[in-house]
Every structure is written in C-alpha cells, then in structure tokens.
Amino acid sequence: MAGKFPPLKQLVPAYIHKIEPYIPSKPDDELKQMYGTPFLCRMNNNENVIGPPPQALEVIKRFAPERAAIYPSGDAYHLRQRLGEIYGISPDAFIVGNGANEVIAFVIKAFCQQGDNIITADKTFAVYEWVADFSGFESRLVPLKDYGFDDEAMLAAVDDRTKIIFICNPNNPTGTYWSEGRLRAFLDKVNGQQIVVVDEAYAEFAEAKDFPDGMSLIKEYPNLVIFRTFSKMYALAALRIGYLAGNIDIVNVIRRTCIVYSVNVLAQEAALAVLADDGGHVARTKALVRESKEYLKQQLEILGLPYICGEGNYVIIRLPFSDTLAYRKLMRMGYMVRTMTGFRFPNHIRVTLHAVSVMEGFIRALKTII
Amino acid sequence: MEEDRVVELRTLLAMDMLPLVTGFAESAAKVFGLDDTRGLRLGLAVEEIFVFIVAQARKGETMRLVAKSGGYYVEIACFVSPRLLPTKVMNKTAATDIEDENFLAEMGILLATRMVDRFKLVMEQDKEMGLYFLVEKQYSEVVAQLAMPPKGDYTIDAGGRESLKWFAQQVINSYGIAAPGFFRFPGKVVDMVDSGEYQAILAVDGKGNVGGGMLWRWNGKMAEAYGPYIFQEGLAVRLVEKALEKLARSSAVSVVVRQPTKEFPRDYFEELGLTIAEGKTLNSHTVLYRQLEEDTGMVVFVHSSLQKFVEKCYERLVLPRNIISVECAGENLVPYSLFSVSIDRNQKQAVLSALLVGVDAQSVLIDYVSSLQKQGLSTIFFELDIGKELESLLVPDLRIVGFRPSFVLPWGGQGDVVVFQYAGGE
Numbered sequence A: 001m002a003g004k005f006p007p008l009k010q011l012v013p014a015y016i017h018k019i020e021p022y023i024p025s026k027p028d029d030e031l032k033q034m035y036g037t038p039f040l041c042r043m044n045n046n047e048n049v050i051g052p053p054p055q056a057l058e059v060i061k062r063f064a065p066e067r068a069a070i071y072p073s074g075d076a077y078h079l080r081q082r083l084g085e086i087y088g089i090s091p092d093a094f095i096v097g098n099g100a101n102e103v104i105a106f107v108i109k110a111f112c113q114q115g116d117n118i119i120t121a122d123k124t125f126a127v128y129e130w131v132a133d134f135s136g137f138e139s140r141l142v143p144l145k146d147y148g149f150d151d152e153a154m155l156a157a158v159d160d161r162t163k164i165i166f167i168c169n170p171n172n173p174t175g176t177y178w179s180e181g182r183l184r185a186f187l188d189k190v191n192g193q194q195i196v197v198v199d200e201a202y203a204e205f206a207e208a209k210d211f212p213d214g215m216s217l218i219k220e221y222p223n224l225v226i227f228r229t230f231s232k233m234y235a236l237a238a239l240r241i242g243y244l245a246g247n248i249d250i251v252n253v254i255r256r257t258c259i260v261y262s263v264n265v266l267a268q269e270a271a272l273a274v275l276a277d278d279g280g281h282v283a284r285t286k287a288l289v290r291e292s293k294e295y296l297k298q299q300l301e302i303l304g305l306p307y308i309c310g311e312g313n314y315v316i317i318r319l320p321f322s323d324t325l326a327y328r329k330l331m332r333m334g335y336m337v338r339t340m341t342g343f344r345f346p347n348h349i350r351v352t353l354h355a356v357s358v359m360e361g362f363i364r365a366l367k368t369i370i
Numbered sequence B: 001m002e003e004d005r006v007v008e009l010r011t012l013l014a015m016d017m018l019p020l021v022t023g024f025a026e027s028a029a030k031v032f033g034l035d036d037t038r039g040l041r042l043g044l045a046v047e048e049i050f051v052f053i054v055a056q057a058r059k060g061e062t063m064r065l066v067a068k069s070g071g072y073y074v075e076i077a078c079f080v081s082p083r084l085l086p087t088k089v090m091n092k093t094a095a096t097d098i099e100d101e102n103f104l105a106e107m108g109i110l111l112a113t114r115m116v117d118r119f120k121l122v123m124e125q126d127k128e129m130g131l132y133f134l135v136e137k138q139y140s141e142v143v144a145q146l147a148m149p150p151k152g153d154y155t156i157d158a159g160g161r162e163s164l165k166w167f168a169q170q171v172i173n174s175y176g177i178a179a180p181g182f183f184r185f186p187g188k189v190v191d192m193v194d195s196g197e198y199q200a201i202l203a204v205d206g207k208g209n210v211g212g213g214m215l216w217r218w219n220g221k222m223a224e225a226y227g228p229y230i231f232q233e234g235l236a237v238r239l240v241e242k243a244l245e246k247l248a249r250s251s252a253v254s255v256v257v258r259q260p261t262k263e264f265p266r267d268y269f270e271e272l273g274l275t276i277a278e279g280k281t282l283n284s285h286t287v288l289y290r291q292l293e294e295d296t297g298m299v300v301f302v303h304s305s306l307q308k309f310v311e312k313c314y315e316r317l318v319l320p321r322n323i324i325s326v327e328c329a330g331e332n333l334v335p336y337s338l339f340s341v342s343i344d345r346n347q348k349q350a351v352l353s354a355l356l357v358g359v360d361a362q363s364v365l366i367d368y369v370s371s372l373q374k375q376g377l378s379t380i381f382f383e384l385d386i387g388k389e390l391e392s393l394l395v396p397d398l399r400i401v402g403f404r405p406s407f408v409l410p411w412g413g414q415g416d417v418v419v420f421q422y423a424g425g426e
Helices: A028-035 A054-062 A065-069 A077-087 A100-111 A127-134 A151-157 A180-190 A248-255 A265-274 A280-303 A323-332 A356-369 B015-031 B036-056 B087-095 B101-106 B108-114 B161-178 B186-194 B236-248 B304-317 B361-374 B390-401
Strands: A041-043 A094-097 A117-121 A138-142 A162-168 A195-199 A224-229 A242-246 A314-318 A335-339 A348-352 B006-012 B062-069 B073-080 B118-123 B129-136 B155-157 B198-204 B210-219 B222-230 B254-257 B270-277 B283-291 B298-303 B321-326 B338-344 B349-356 B379-385 B403-409 B417-422
Touching (some): A028 A323, A041 A348, A077 A242, A077 A265, A094 A100, A094 A248, A100 A162, A100 A195, A100 A224, A100 A248, A117 A151, A151 A180, A162 A180, A180 A195, A224 A248, A242 A248, A280 A314, A280 A356, A323 A335, A323 A356, B006 B015, B015 B036, B015 B062, B036 B062, B036 B073, B155 B236, B161 B186, B161 B222, B186 B198, B186 B210, B210 B236, B222 B236, B270 B403, B298 B304, B298 B390, B304 B390, B304 B403, B304 B417, B338 B361, B349 B361, B361 B379, B361 B390, B379 B403
Parallel strands (some): A041 A335, A117 A162, A162 A195, A195 A224, B222 B254, B298 B321
Antiparallel strands (some): A094 A242, A224 A242, A314 A348, A335 A348, B006 B062, B073 B129, B118 B338, B155 B198, B198 B210, B254 B283, B270 B283, B379 B417
16 A cells, blocks of 8 residues: 555544444345345335336337437436426426435435434434434434324424424335325424425325325425435336425525436436326236235234235234344245334334235245244 | 543654653543542553553654543553554563563563553554553442332333432342343443443333333444343333334444343344353353344355354354355465454453464464463453454364354354354363
C-alpha cells in the first residue's frame, strides 16, 4: 500500500459507527448452490408472480441496445406528464426515483436537520427508520396497536422537532390499513404542522372498499406526500422505479435534494407503458392473490399455525420455533421466505402469495418442518 | 458512548514526553471517576507501555492515547505502528510467568498488563496496533434478602435505576452462583447499562415491583445475553420477545446465551453445544444461539481433522457452508505467532484468539495456558475463526496443547467461530 491508511475512527461520524451495513440476499444461483436446492421459489420480496403487464414486456423487448449509450430524461419528464394527467395534478408535483426507497431519502434530507426526528411504527417497513438513523436523525418508533398504526400514540409522540410522520398503508408486513376517514382525521389533527408521508407501495392490491386513495387527498392536505412504486403490482422491481407526489410547493422543496438521472430509460418507458394498462393486469393479479390467500389461510388453520393477514400480496405466519431456522430449512427445499425478526416479529415468517399450485408445494414443505 | 467521555492525546515517542503521558492517564482516570489507587494503576500501566515502546521507536514516531469513560470502567487505548510491537514480545506479554526474571527485566509491557483488570491487543481496522488497558471502578457488594414480587400486571421496559438495582440483588437471591458475578454489585450494573455497552429490560408493575429481567451486551456483530431471570411466573416469553425486538434492527446479527436460565423459552433459540464452567462444582450449560437475519451462506476453511465435527454441527444447525479443507503442506509460515487474549478476572475466564499464525504456535499456546492457569483463570477458551484461511492450521496445535472443540458459533467472527475449551494437555 503506497499511501497511509485513513484514520477511520476520526473520519467516520459516531452515528455511522453504530450502524451495520444492510447486506442484501445473495443472487439466486448462489443461494441454490449454497442450500443445495435445484429450484428456488422466491416468496420473500412480495414481487408480483404474474410478472409485468404485456405493455411493459413489449417495451422491454423493443428496447434498442444502442440506446444504452444515451442518458435518460433526468427527471422522467414523459412519465411525470402522464402521471399528472391520470391524477389531475401538475407533472411538477411528482418526483420519480430509483425505486421508492430513493424518494424516502429525498424527503428526509429535505426536511430534517440535526436534532430533528421522524415518527413511524416499530413494526413496519424498515427503510424510513434506517435512512433517519444513518443520516443522524432520531426515529421515534410507536408500537403497533392490534397490528395497525396507532394514530393517537403517534400524535402523542410529536414534538417541536418532529418533521415527518411515515405511515405505511397498507402496512408491510401486517396488511392492516387506515380507512379514508381515519387518515383524514389524522391529517386534520396534524393540522399541517408536520409532513405526513403515506407509503402506498401495496395500495393497488387493496380490496377493502374503504381503502383510501391518498393521491386524491393531496389537493386538500398540502402536507401530505404519497409514495407509490412500480415494483409491486406492476412487477418492474428489477428496473427500480417509484415516485412521490404532493403539493407542488412541498415537492419543490424535496426536489432540491434529488439526484437527477438516477432512473434509467428502460424503467421510465416500462413504467409509462404500464400506465396504459386497461386494468386487466391489476384484476388478474388481485384474483390470484385473493384465491391464494384463501387457500393459505385455510391450510394454516388446518395446521394450527396462527397468521396475520390483511391487504397486500403477503401473509405472516407464526411458527413454533425460530424464523431464521425456518428460513434455512425451507431454503433447503427451495422456498425462500422473509424472516420477520428484522420486522420485530420474532418466530414469524412473511410469505409472498403465489398461484395455488405453488402454495401447495410450500405447504408441503412447511408441514415437514413444524 | 457520548463524545464528551472520550479524550485523546497524540505524542511523540520520546522520553521527555513521559510526564505528559502519565499526567494524561492519571488525570483522565480521576476525571472519569476512578479512585486514587485504581487511577494510579492505570497511570502506571500506561507509563510502562510508553517507556517500553519509546525504546523501540525511531525518531519522529508517535503514539495516540485515547482515554474513555465506560461508566463502570476507565479504558486507555494506546495506538502505535505494529512495527513497534514485535510479535514475540506481544506473546510473551500475556504468556510469561511473572517470575520469569529475565523476561521481566526487558518487558515493562508485562507489568502494564498485570496492573489492569482487562487487557487486549487488537489489530485495528486502520492498521494500527491498539493496546487496551481497562480498570474497573470499585463498587460495594450488596446482597440482601428481598421479598419475591407479587403477581400483577407487569409491563416490559428499560426500567429505572432503582428497579435495576433491585433486579440485580434479586438475581443473586434467586440464582446464586449460577448468575454472573457483576449482579453482586448493583451500582455497577446501573453503570454498565448507562455506558451503553449493556442494555437491560425489566418487567415492572405499577407499584415498582420487578418481576424479572434480561441483560445483554454487544460483542462485535453478536449480542451476548444473560437471563431471563424470572421472579414471577409467566414473564420469560415476554422478556425474550422484547429482547429480540430490541435487537432486531441493531448492529447485532445474532444473539448467544452462554448460560441460559432454566426458564428460558427454548423455542426461540437453537442449541449449539455444551460448555463447562469449571469451579468448585462442575456445571455444564447448553449454549443457546439465534440468528437475527437470514443466513445466505459463506465459505469456511476447516482443517481436515476438524471437518467431521464442523460438518456435524452444520448439518444439525442447517447452515449452508462451502467447506474448504485446509492442511499444512510444508509451506512457509511466519516465524512467530501472535495471539490476542481477553481476560475477565471477575469470571475467571480467558478467551484466546489468533492474530498471526506462525511456526511457534504450539509452544506459545503452552506458555499461554500455563500463565493463565497460574493467574487463577479456570476457564480458557480458544476462538478459532474459520472464516480466515490460515487459522485452521492451528487445529493440530490446539489439540496437542489440550483444547477440545466445543461448539460452532455461527458468524462469531469474520466467519463462523469454532469455540475450543481447554480440557487439559495430552
């Protein structure tokens, strides 16, 4: 080594020292080799097992490889125009990101400074908490109540340094949701004092009649920011594209922290294509999820395994032993589930719903380990 | 650790800086709360090491000293270039008998290590060698007969200082010698938790009664938990679940419980194997372990003589591992081995691990064991990191010296760690 090694203890901030890096799962081929399984059924990331809508597949197939040399639109211009038309708000009220994870970071960076805090639930999607923590801000975690976000307790946790409240609706992993009435009541009580982010990553899966359309509330509540993703219902997870929407003045503040050109051209064009879907893809997906959910619930009741099941394309199962051990045993049989200890549900696994024929195989595997 | 509890000094390695260095150490010890006697011990340790290293140093070389208040202890770490600490010297430091006059004459460093409660040597991430000297504060032993708490509506939270002190006393009342010795010092337990190195959860009712609790500390990527200690039925599962929730998104990737209590709900954890705590009576404990994350596999390097043992452990634990068999084929090794030793005099326990694997490993290990036993340390472990290619070459030496494989601790180091326990020489 020619140069002197940098003094990491001095260079790295204290709050970064405390954090362990998130190590993503290894690629499927590596995992199959490690666990000695000839096939691998991914039930861990809540991907849509039907795959992308036909319009998106066509765009991906037609993509001319030589276009890889050209930068994409830096701010997803055409996609924002189309989103603006669909939701009846300005195209400038949208920010498109490299997956919804990226826009979480944009919002936190835009509003928080040292000493500030964000509020969310203890048992929800981890990224709100992680981004706040590794940015040096406090994340205040309010326990779920009956597996759902506790509105009163969240309001009680607010202080004059609270900048953002994150609500995952429906909640990942419990599938609970706030109705439109409950969301409105909450926003009324917040009274514009904090930014309220409603993450609707799984909204398109919701079947409940009183499930709210957050996008329609933006005009009434200028402090409301909605997250959506193309990764789940529209099955573009590999392309990494999501967006946020809100009041244009609020979004203009968030835009100051954005990294432009972070969304590739194929993702932008595939996302634009799925917006042209006539509803057939969503209907097909919902039908599969509905049927699979009913089958799984029935089987779990036969097996005597408690479960948590609400909206979304996933179900949580309570096991009589460690979820991380269950992961390893199921992996040996080719079924990759999500362990729930990291979501603060020890001894639980979350399972992405597949077609019933696949779920039958999963149930057979589950029976051998319990 | 709050930043205002850390102070730092960088100094040239020159004898005329000695008063500055000892002044720094003694002042830091005093400010951070050590009594005069203990502060002097820490000051003398730093003085000895400074004098020794100055003798090895070239003109212009420096030492960085970092004093830290750990709440229940004060630690001074001395960071120097590895060149200044020849491996032979470092091994001798921990291994040599205090009566070895020849060595003593040249090794101030040995004296330094004997003056403190804990000493460890670490090759730092930024390629400096760190010598850590730690002296604990003195606390009053409080062992009182307390009434058992009544049945009631207990909630699990961090608890206050008085609850924690009451908890510590009740642990000793209820579990006696099966509990770690630090519970005999309630004030120390409070400071351990305040330091941030330990975390506690207690079951407390509305009247301040403590129905049970758990404690854990971070040890690298692993959390080491104690308990759950239960004084009122029905709280064990709630305590373990809460502990796992607290650890779920921490820096820990796994939890180990070396001495689980009889109330421990086993279905949350996996059994690793037996470890035997030697004392007046022989007690065996099943070590419990649990991952907090999904295991996506790793490559491990295992000596052929250890392969069956390791494979059996992996099969039982369903751990995906690519095992690469390691065997010495006459290749050159460095002349000197370098071992790190972490000593806990309270628990009469020493843990050895390898920093450098060299040709003299066996003789150095024999010296270590002899020295540690003479110091009254009844339990000696060797932690072999099989995520590191060279370490497995130590296995034949470990067996000859008298270490036996006890269990595999997944992700206990850079990779999995095979924990050996000293069982007597051949």
